[in-house]
Amino acid sequence: MTRRVYLDHNASTPVHPEVMAEMLPYFTDLYGNPSSIHAFGRDAREGVDLARERIARFLKVSPQELVFTSGGTESDNFAVKGLAWARGRGHLITSRVEHHAVFRTCQALEGFGFEGTYVGVDGYGMLDPDEVRRAIRPDTVAISVMHANSEVGTIQPIGEIGRLARERKIPLHVDAVQTFGKIPIDVDALGIDLLSFSGHKIYGPKGIGGLYVRKGTKMVSIQHGGEHERRRRAGTENVPGIVGLGKAVEVRARDMRAEAERLTALRTRFWEGVRARVPEVRLSGHPTERLPGTASLLVRHVESESIVLGLDLKGIGVSAGSACTAGNVEPSHVLVAMGVPLDWAMGAVRCSLGRSTTAEDIDYVVACLEPIVKKLRQVLPVGAA
């Protein structure tokens, strides 16, 4: 295994060298607790403040509207539970293609007497705003919809959902973990009240994330303790993580547009290559409303993990869209919601491109994929064999 190609940037990304450089001193030299009033504490506080300002500038919001968390999952939990608990009971609207961090949080709240409506999607994984409208009830207390789907890359019509929510004064939470820093987000124009994001998806560190909370939004905190983050999220601040997240956002603000173009071109090259060489393969998700770097393949009649394993043996990292759990091939809930038939869904393989990806990488992956799929199909007990 000589060559290594990482095509799993939707799962996680390496920390950008510029980000690393800014974080480093906060581990060993500027190690004060930002709550401390002495110079050691103030130095740390400064790092936190700068990061918050950078992110605020990027999102065009006020720094006071940002809360740091331990990652996208906590942000999602905080947003949905924070809205729900602030109201005590009522009805929640979300979709069938949400990340588990939202999906299972809504389910957990159902255990506490909230009611949930899980709106479906079309074959592209896209929500119909009219369906969201029809799901709204007088006691609806929150709507939570992801911006782009991590598995298939489809971007949801947030603007229209935001308009609906705003008309009815229902707070809208958007899980933007896969779009923040990748495509432009205008929280005012889109009518977003809360926005989740995560460091490790955008070349920042793992274990850090944030939540934008529009001023005036009724929320309660879900982690109790000291008076950190203006009493919204207790716990000693992860200073190096916060500094890293701030820098990562600054770098993305600078590089985002050019990178999106570059990745879109590479993704096209990838799909054209795959389509030309692998029979019975589809690109899942919406044809145009999609993340620049995400290419999710459906390879008919072949099992996801076998492809992932085959590519892994060639030094390539991609992600399986279906998991083999205790002998069951289980297509992800996203593919099920999209109505992808099992013979296609079982072979879902997500390739997500990023900063390091080159045209040579793409060509190498395509070249490796072809014989792997062919070999896997040779043992099939079906027509394709």
Added chain:
Amino acid sequence: MTRRVYLDHNASTPVHPEVMAEMLPYFTDLYGNPSSIHAFGRDAREGVDLARERIARFLKVSPQELVFTSGGTESDNFAVKGLAWARGRGHLITSRVEHHAVFRTCQALEGFGFEGTYVGVDGYGMLDPDEVRRAIRPDTVAISVMHANSEVGTIQPIGEIGRLARERKIPLHVDAVQTFGKIPIDVDALGIDLLSFSGHKIYGPKGIGGLYVRKGTKMVSIQHGGEHERRRRAGTENVPGIVGLGKAVEVRARDMRAEAERLTALRTRFWEGVRARVPEVRLSGHPTERLPGTASLLVRHVESESIVLGLDLKGIGVSAGSACTAGNVEPSHVLVAMGVPLDWAMGAVRCSLGRSTTAEDIDYVVACLEPIVKKLRQVLPVGAA
């Protein structure tokens, strides 16, 4: 300001160079998501596994009994809410000197119909196990008591409380954020079912912590999403943080004993020096059952923050035991629970020693403290002036 002396190790600590060295590759080279099945993911998973094993070895528990969190605050929230929600309702016992992460979590649960008993302490800040015994009710679902107090350093009689809890089959959670890696902890001998700890108090990184959960303890998770940490705590693992925490624990296991002795000697030197030169000063907390490096002074009639500020101007970082909030000098809830009179409590200053602390540092701080206190007392409207 030439010299800088950090005496606030109970607030946070710098990352140990050996810890830093182990963490570094996980930011930029071993950046896979541990949930990914390809080589990039497996490399990250290995780091997580090794860290878990190291901590398990240190605590003499099984690796499966450890859950990584975002810090001490989350561990405390997780422990108390996890126990409470698994039972739905009932009675909680904790103390009046807990960290806010436990204290306010119990209060939050009261808002959900749980009942709380907050057991008092004596003038040393120590719990009486008999009081805990008397607080136990048939519907008591959890006891949460800290191991050592972060403000005054008093170590609680956990063993006796553990015996009580075990006899009655009530799970015992211990917030060991200030003792883990500083003094030996034997969860079996002490009868501990859950144990919170945090990275940044022991020369590990900020934003990472853990919770030991004894096998068989009925718990629910409080952060919902993916199937991380054996479905106990959702969220992409903070791999570098986890690796750092694991290494920090390994280093502490090696250095802990010698360091505790060294710090005890330095603390004695400090207290002897202060006592000899500053009139009307006391050492708060228990005379013998205390953390090695913690020396909390009560400087009568002087206001905490003024001392902190005075020392800060000399390059020294210590922590105020009372906060001046909007004009009120508010002694911490710990000092209030200990019954420290206001004229002493208002002048609470916590000095916490650590790895970098030298005898020269100590002498410097003592030398600086004397004139500051003298000056502050000159403006006093009371007899001491």
Added chain:
Amino acid sequence: MRYSATVLDHFLNPRNAGMMRDPDGTGEEEYEGCGDLTRFFLRVRDGRAVEIRFQTYGCGPTIAAASMASELARGRAVDDLCRLKAQDIETALEGLPEDRRHAADVAAGALRAAALDALGKRG
């Protein structure tokens, strides 16, 4: 790596993969009816499995297990194949991860079914 070198070898280069015309026995095993399926074909001469083929839907280890089972079975008495255990296949594969043990179960089950089928036809 999660998988032994032997598992990887059989996954990458499955032995005896494919179907067989007019077999003397065929057998299938499905795992909880979810598309995961292994099928064996046997050619029997003088009570022995002289030729074996398999087809499978399934994850990498399932393919490897079927491939290994086909190797273990070749030349053996058909009676014997009914007694080939999942554990034997796993051992020959130098182990399987906990959550992939089912791969050996499926292979053993399908092989047994094929052997019983051959015995039934013969008998």
Added chain:
Amino acid sequence: MRYSATVLDHFLNPRNAGMMRDPDGTGEEEYEGCGDLTRFFLRVRDGRAVEIRFQTYGCGPTIAAASMASELARGRAVDDLCRLKAQDIETALEGLPEDRRHAADVAAGALRAAALDALGKRG
């Protein structure tokens, strides 16, 4: 640093700190009755505050504010001292953090009380 150089200077080197025997006016201000307290003593000649002393319990800025107030007041007509505003003290200190503004309030209040006391005694 949270505090201006002037605040730090007056905190470290408070001017006119201490008490006074037989003052012509004394006044106190407490902040929400929690131990935080500033007290001024005035010596008045020809309607002017010729000598001023203060004592205080309180955080650093409280000391600095009292010290600054004592400087601002010296030599002024006692009538005038009633009109000295917290804002004047804060400006002279080159600002105070939001959550420490009370320090100037306490100093201004105590000074006003002392001035009124002197006026009352005189009147």
